[in-house]
Amino acid sequence: MAGKMLPMVDDAPEQPQAGRTRRDFLLAGVRTGSVVAAGGLLTILAKAPAAAGTVWQIDPDKCTQCGLCATNCVLQPSAVKCVHTYAMCGYCKLCFGLLKDRRTGNTLSVENSRCPTDAIKRVFVEDPYYEMHIEENLCIGCGICVKGCTRFGNGSMYLQIRHDRCVNCNECGIARACPAGAISRVSVKTPYKLKARRA
Amino acid sequence: MSRISRRALLAATAVAGLAGCREHPPRVAVTDADEADPPIDPALVKYRSAGVIETGMAAPSAITVAANDAILVAGDAEVRSYEPDGKQQGSIAVAPRPTCLAVGPDGAVYVAAADRVRVYGSGGALRSEWPSLGDRAELTGISVGRDDVLLADAGGRRILRCDHAGRELATLCGKGGGYPGLLLPSAYLSVRHFEGGFCVNNPGLHRIERHAADGKLTASFGAEGLEVDRFCGCCNPTDFALLPGGSVVTVEKGLVRIKEYSREGRLLCVVATPSEYVDGTAGVALAVDGRGRVLALDPKKKVVCIYERKA
Numbered sequence: 001m002a003g004k005m006l007p008m009v010d011d012a013p014e015q016p017q018a019g020r021t022r023r024d025f026l027l028a029g030v031r032t033g034s035v036v037a038a039g040g041l042l043t044i045l046a047k048a049p050a051a052a053g054t055v056w057q058i059d060p061d062k063c064t065q066c067g068l069c070a071t072n073c074v075l076q077p078s079a080v081k082c083v084h085t086y087a088m089c090g091y092c093k094l095c096f097g098l099l100k101d102r103r104t105g106n107t108l109s110v111e112n113s114r115c116p117t118d119a120i121k122r123v124f125v126e127d128p129y130y131e132m133h134i135e136e137n138l139c140i141g142c143g144i145c146v147k148g149c150t151r152f153g154n155g156s157m158y159l160q161i162r163h164d165r166c167v168n169c170n171e172c173g174i175a176r177a178c179p180a181g182a183i184s185r186v187s188v189k190t191p192y193k194l195k196a197r198r199a
Numbered sequence: 200m201s202r203i204s205r206r207a208l209l210a211a212t213a214v215a216g217l218a219g220c221r222e223h224p225p226r227v228a229v230t231d232a233d234e235a236d237p238p239i240d241p242a243l244v245k246y247r248s249a250g251v252i253e254t255g256m257a258a259p260s261a262i263t264v265a266a267n268d269a270i271l272v273a274g275d276a277e278v279r280s281y282e283p284d285g286k287q288q289g290s291i292a293v294a295p296r297p298t299c300l301a302v303g304p305d306g307a308v309y310v311a312a313a314d315r316v317r318v319y320g321s322g323g324a325l326r327s328e329w330p331s332l333g334d335r336a337e338l339t340g341i342s343v344g345r346d347d348v349l350l351a352d353a354g355g356r357r358i359l360r361c362d363h364a365g366r367e368l369a370t371l372c373g374k375g376g377g378y379p380g381l382l383l384p385s386a387y388l389s390v391r392h393f394e395g396g397f398c399v400n401n402p403g404l405h406r407i408e409r410h411a412a413d414g415k416l417t418a419s420f421g422a423e424g425l426e427v428d429r430f431c432g433c434c435n436p437t438d439f440a441l442l443p444g445g446s447v448v449t450v451e452k453g454l455v456r457i458k459e460y461s462r463e464g465r466l467l468c469v470v471a472t473p474s475e476y477v478d479g480t481a482g483v484a485l486a487v488d489g490r491g492r493v494l495a496l497d498p499k500k501k502v503v504c505i506y507e508r509k510a
Contacts, residue, residue: 090403090434096453152431152452
């Protein structure tokens with residue numbers, strides 16, 4: 001049986017107070033007006049459209065792979081994904097985006113793998129070269145692979161906000177949380193900040 | 200709807216929502232222990248800093264030492280020379296973005312940039328400009344001997360032997376005959392003349408190799424690993440230099456360690472530890488002078504660090 005809703009304490013009708021002066025009444029009015037005005041302003045701000053013609057994006061040169069992209073996006077899994085510029089990749093079998101610094105051999109076992117969701121697949125190309133494929137539906141944007149690739153490799157793996165997933169919040173949760181200030185609005189005409197092979 | 204059924208519905212929704220969040224439940228992949236740099240025994244560090252030269256360049260890229268122990272640093276569009284104590288002597292203008300340099304027996308300065316070599320007189324006049332080695336060429340190392348010039352072409356994954364006029368005499372270190380070739384995940388390849396032959400680094404195989412003059416591999420040492428006597432990461436060492444006694448000084452990227460090995464490949468000591476370099480430092484270039492000092496050009500801080508053996 002559904003319980004009957006009881007009025008909240010704050011909803012109880014205000015009782016007339018003895019000794020209330022005209023000044024008290026006016027001050028209460030000003031306070032109430034301020035609260036209403038502030039509420040109205042917040043409502044307007046909340047309903048304002050996203051900055052026209054812009055979307056959020058990560059600057060890979062500023063990103064520190066802190067891991068907050070995985071947890072602070074309103075979407076779960078995050079709209080942030082690892083992307084891979086193949087022209088920069090060394091095609092190593094011993095890929096540090098894939099494998100931990102400390103390993104037991106170089107096999108692709110769970111204890112040797114960096115990725116927490118097994119989203120990176122090593123595909124043989126020709127001896128001795130291998131290509132790393134990112135399975136985007138598994139990637140949670142934690143940046144652990146990016147950290148390894150940036151430190152020891154060529155930095156060909158990096159994080160980007162995927163606009164087929166991002167809902168372009170007015171106030172981006174990961175931009176607010178980013179300790180490096182790496183996330184900013186960019187023109188929708190150039191929605192990605194892709195790395196390129198060194199000139 | 201009853202209280203129980205509403206709770207059940209909420210619980211089911213929550214479970215369904217969580218299950219839909221991720222196709223794979225994430226696990227703890229990398230712990231602090233996995234990423235901790237291996238400690239280096241302080242007793243292994245047998246060099247100390249003997250000074251720092253501020254290059255003042257926007258992009259210093261290469262270093263070498265002339266016969267009189269003058270230190271030459273290439274970068275931007277010039278080569279600056281310094282006295283052994285670090286005082287600047289002068290500079291010459293060269294083609295932009297030099298990648299490596301060496302000094303010939305006659306004092307000529309050989310500077311490579313991208314796909315070609317230019318030779319300058321000690322006064323700075325351009326003596327000759329060699330023809331392009333092709334679009335794929337990316338010269339990252341040069342060694343000038345009495346009879347020939349060796350070029351390390353990282354783009355072509357080869358060593359080229361040329362005469363002093365720039366004519367190609369041979370292409371060396373190609374894959375074949377049981378030799379796997381030069382594996383270069385990133386463009387770090389150096390070459391040095393050594394006892395009638397030459398030495399190269401083969402970073403994809405984590406080793407230093409010694410080759411006969413005809414290119415045949417005669418010896419090598421090195422193995423992959425974080426341990427101090429090994430070479431870390433996917434491709435290291437990135438550069439090396441040969442001390443007067445024949446021992447080898449190497450430098451790595453990722454974990455910037457400068458180390459000295461015997462000519463047989465046994466770790467002798469550590470020259471500099473990663474704590475002396477900022478995160479993200481890569482491409483430290485090495486040279487040694489006649490006094491056995493190790494000179495490391497740090498492209499991140501844009502300085503030359505001079506190390507000398509502790510007394």
